[in-house]
Amino acid sequence: ERPEEKLEKPCAAVAPKEEALKPKDMDRSTSDDDDEEADGYQQKGVSIDDLSDDWVEAQMKDVTVAVIGNVDSGKSTLVGVLTKGGLDDGRGLARAKVFNFSHEAANGRTSSIAQEIMGFSQSGEQVLIDRMGTSTANSRNQTWQQVVSQSERLVTFSDLCGHEKYLKTTIFGLVGQCPDYTMIIVNANAGFQRMSREHLGIALALRIPFFIVITKIDIAPQNVFDENLAQLHKIVKSNAVKRQPLVVTSEDHLEQAATGIYGKQVCPMFCISNVTGEGLPLLRSFLQRLPSRLQDSGLFKPPSSPAEFHIDSIYVVPGVGLVVGGVVRSGRICPGQHLLLGPDKVSQFKPVMVKTIQYKRVTVEMAESGQHCSFALRSLVKRETLKKSMFRKGMVMLGPELQPKAIWSFKAEARWTVGFDFSSQSILNCALVSAHFASICPAAVCGASRNVDVPVQLCRSHGDQD
The missing domain is CATH 3.40.50.300 (P-loop containing nucleotide triphosphate hydrolases)
Structure with a gap:
């Protein structure tokens, strides 16, 4: 389906895409200085491949x-x-x-x-x-x-x-x-x-x-x-x-x-x-x-999975630059690691490099699945400076191996609950609801139907305005 002109905030989805930016394409967009800086960061940290999935649960507490x-x-x-x-x-x-x-x-x-x-x-x-x-x-x-x-x-x-x-x-x-x-x-x-x-x-x-x-x-x-x-x-x-x-x-x-x-x-x-x-x-x-529910909650993938980070806040720190905060939902992220940031208003994912990481306002050498962290970022596109206007709550940073693409619309069967009755009922046609997907902004659903085979209108994301 082709998006309407008024749609400005696509949703991120992970799916194969031939034209997606490959890791080798990211390397071509960086300079030699960036590669040296990334290697220096990796030498200071812990090797991701040497860590088991149980490391996070044992260390985070x-x-x-x-x-x-x-x-x-x-x-x-x-x-x-x-x-x-x-x-x-x-x-x-x-x-x-x-x-x-x-x-x-x-x-x-x-x-x-x-x-x-x-x-x-x-x-x-x-x-x-x-x-x-x-x-x-x-x-x-x-x-x-x-x-x-x-x-x-x-x-x-x-x-x-x-x-x-x-x-x-x-x-x-x-x-x-x-x-x-x-x-x-x-x-x-x-x-x-x-x-x-x-x-x-x-x-x-x-x-x-x-x-x-x-x-x-x-x-x-x-x-x-x-x-x-x-x-x-x-x-x-x-x-x-x-x-x-x-x-x-x-x-x-x-x-x-x-x-x-x-x-x-x-x-x-x-x-x-x-x-x-x-x-x-x-x-x-x-x-x-209270025991941790990190592994049993079902909200996080193992640290051995590809990196996935959901952005819920954006800052500009003097002397540091642009910093994003959010939740690591999958994998591990180290300083110097290359990730894909998006989707932007034109459904693209930009290559970025993680400069430094803070967990609980303390600088660390690695962020793992389940942690709320903040990352100082640097663009890997030559002569491009990251600005706060380029970001919004709901964007994600993903490992390049996932080859993500932006999805403008999707069909879903939604159910609702009322008070303490909690008996699921179908949403009536043309009902307006707010949908929350992780850190993605709420969306106003323009149309719905009891029959999933009946075409529905597009799901438009407008933040907290609707």
């Missing part, structure tokens, strides 16, 4: 937790308390260290995805830095580097949005960033509200294990707390969820909670206060015990 729940439930506050090691003052002290933008701190609502880490030593104690710093980029870089260097195990929090206005951003965080677990935050006073139900439904649809943290228990009346806790028990036991609720009140429950959530049989519940600190030690011990 990182668990990603997406923080979801209704607005004003205390998500950002809890992340700040857990990662910074201090208590909240009840007036936004802890959450101010997590927000990305000043307007978020002003109105108290998260509108972007914020990431924070907490580290644990070999003995299981949390690694805390004497001066955790502010929310500036330089301060966060120094804090992360110290935590990573002193930690045997890491827990990465993705603080997602709770307001309905930013639901697409929350969905992107759950779909594109591939969390191991979701932590659903519930206000002890307000109970399990509508957006919390939406977030739980998405987590169930994505088959992400979840646990519940009930906050603000220090200001909740006992009768209100008991009613909301009973409501949570009823929801967790429902036919749509099918979990056994486990309220963690002692160290004896932690092992059962950690193994039960991994098998999607148990839903651990923690009752905490960010102001008094009640319940926080148990929650920290539970997070330290």
Whole structure:
């Protein structure tokens, strides 16, 4: 099918294509200086061929937790308390260290995805830095580097949005960033509200294990707390969820909670206060015990597979140049490695070279499948400088052996779920939906039909505008 003139953002697909750029074509587009620089990078790193697929699981020891729940439930506050090691003052002290933008701190609502880490030593104690710093980029870089260097195990929090206005951003965080677990935050006073139900439904649809943290228990009346806790028990036991609720009140429950959530049989519940600190030690011990789901999630291919990297953020760093961030979904990537970047507006993939790699804001010599990394890139096309305008969220970097090509349209049978009914139904003709594919921008589907044989209109990608 030929694309319409208005289509500007094709999707990437891996398929044989005779005119695709071969590795030898990439070599012709580089200079001798580029080859020498690439060889120098490879000499510093570890040989990819000498590593087994089990190397990543043994070395990374990182668990990603997406923080979801209704607005004003205390998500950002809890992340700040857990990662910074201090208590909240009840007036936004802890959450101010997590927000990305000043307007978020002003109105108290998260509108972007914020990431924070907490580290644990070999003995299981949390690694805390004497001066955790502010929310500036330089301060966060120094804090992360110290935590990573002193930690045997890491827990990465993705603080997602709770307001309905930013639901697409929350969905992107759950779909594109591939969390191991979701932590659903519930206000002890307000109970399990509508957006919390939406977030739980998405987590169930994505088959992400979840646990519940009930906050603000220090200001909740006992009768209100008991009613909301009973409501949570009823929801967790429902036919749509099918979990056994486990309220963690002692160290004896932690092992059962950690193994039960991994098998999607148990839903651990923690009752905490960010102001008094009640319940926080148990929650920290539970997070330290959570096993990684890197191999069992089914979201990542083995490190021995060809490289595949999904871009979800683009930066211009002074003195470094253009930097892209995202998730390595397959293979291994080293400094000096040549990859194909695309697709661009004309469906082409450009050859680029990876200059440096950072993982958790620390420079490393290799990125592996399952890691969230950032790459400083260099174009392999002579006299071409990479600009931020050339990139968009949803582009990919692939190994040249995959010979990728851009796909403008495709046909698919889509199904939807509503509330806690979760009974699949076909989308009616001419229904408008938003589709999320990994880190690719949502797409507005112009037409659909119950009968898959009936022609449908093209799927147009317009980011978050539609």
